Amino acid sequence: MELLKEKIIQQGRVQEGNILKVDSFLNHQLDIELLNEMGKEFKKRFHGKKITKILTAEVSGIAVAAIAAQYFHVPVVFAKKTESKNLDKDTYEGSVYSYTKDKHYKIRVSKRYINKEDNILVIDDFLANGQAALGLKEIIDAAEANLVGVGVVIEKGFQEGGEILRKMNIQVESLAIVDAMTNNEVVFRK
Amino acid sequence: MELLKEKIIQQGRVQEGNILKVDSFLNHQLDIELLNEMGKEFKKRFHGKKITKILTAEVSGIAVAAIAAQYFHVPVVFAKKTESKNLDKDTYEGSVYSYTKDKHYKIRVSKRYINKEDNILVIDDFLANGQAALGLKEIIDAAEANLVGVGVVIEKGFQEGGEILRKMNIQVESLAIVDAMTNNEVVFRK
Numbered sequence: 420m421e422l423l424k425e426k427i428i429q430q431g432r433v434q435e436g437n438i439l440k441v442d443s444f445l446n447h448q449l450d451i452e453l454l455n456e457m458g459k460e461f462k463k464r465f466h467g468k469k470i471t472k473i474l475t476a477e478v479s480g481i482a483v484a485a486i487a488a489q490y491f492h493v494p495v496v497f498a499k500k501t502e503s504k505n506l507d508k509d510t511y512e513g514s515v516y517s518y519t520k521d522k523h524y525k526i527r528v529s530k531r532y533i534n535k536e537d538n539i540l541v542i543d544d545f546l547a548n549g550q551a552a553l554g555l556k557e558i559i560d561a562a563e564a565n566l567v568g569v570g571v572v573i574e575k576g577f578q579e580g581g582e583i584l585r586k587m588n589i590q591v592e593s594l595a596i597v598d599a600m601t602n603n604e605v606v607f608r609k
Numbered sequence: 610m611e612l613l614k615e616k617i618i619q620q621g622r623v624q625e626g627n628i629l630k631v632d633s634f635l636n637h638q639l640d641i642e643l644l645n646e647m648g649k650e651f652k653k654r655f656h657g658k659k660i661t662k663i664l665t666a667e668v669s670g671i672a673v674a675a676i677a678a679q680y681f682h683v684p685v686v687f688a689k690k691t692e693s694k695n696l697d698k699d700t701y702e703g704s705v706y707s708y709t710k711d712k713h714y715k716i717r718v719s720k721r722y723i724n725k726e727d728n729i730l731v732i733d734d735f736l737a738n739g740q741a742a743l744g745l746k747e748i749i750d751a752a753e754a755n756l757v758g759v760g761v762v763i764e765k766g767f768q769e770g771g772e773i774l775r776k777m778n779i780q781v782e783s784l785a786i787v788d789a790m791t792n793n794e795v796v797f798r799k
Contacts, residue, residue, distance in 0.1 A: 442697075486676070
């Protein structure tokens, strides 16, 4: 998606540890017009697919998923990372391994909001090692629902997440794939 | 807002400790069509006001703010609760007291994304004791920006937040004000 790539080139900041900071439009400040263009693009990429729900994980996936859902006319469910007293006790759980923190954490969805009739599109801001997406897949599998595909805004093509998911025959649609970040320069996959 | 009140009556669940669970459409699953109606209503309530940015706090304010921002044609900034290594070091901070946890925590916004030219509308899902809104006001004040008003989806009218803010001459617009929750029944302010 050219508009997104331009925005990443203009405003993205490459930082130590292969961090691509895009908090001027995606992770802290939200460029709502750009999010709408992303939503339209996801709709195009998953054209003709039967989708009943969009699933994401808090925090950074929520805005992208909510805006995109307008083009699919379906509700969004966001998995919770923290054990909230407001969350139902009866949940589907997924396990996510955090490389940066070197520990596993749980993400949870109340059993009320996902069921085996659902055809689910996972949407998230980043795909790097694939841990978040696999945790969401775990939840979908536990609910015996159907995973239609995974839509991500930025895929770090030099990490293994995209390959892992595609090898599982999951349709992965990334709006921009970054193949390298060297000397503060972002190299996109053609 | 009648549509919202109906939804609260149909789907809201009153739980011990004056908790109103609305996670079927606002806090866990998101009813995107209803969120759009809320966005239109906020636009109506703040009609004619000059607004350059919408400010909210993660997590539950993000979806409401992002959808509403489409009607104001402005970006959203969400304050972060956790100390993330991805957050800039140079931030405006607000302090929020959590009654349930009996402790203060910080919310932060990078100085890049709010400045003294900004006219800011605060949007959040709930207004109860007003702590989150006051924390966001602290950030706006620190940035020497202008607080235009506070828009909330559900105000708990039996808690002091609304009164505190209105006494400070802040325009507070709540789409539904709950005056009591007794015997599992929600009583709205007329």
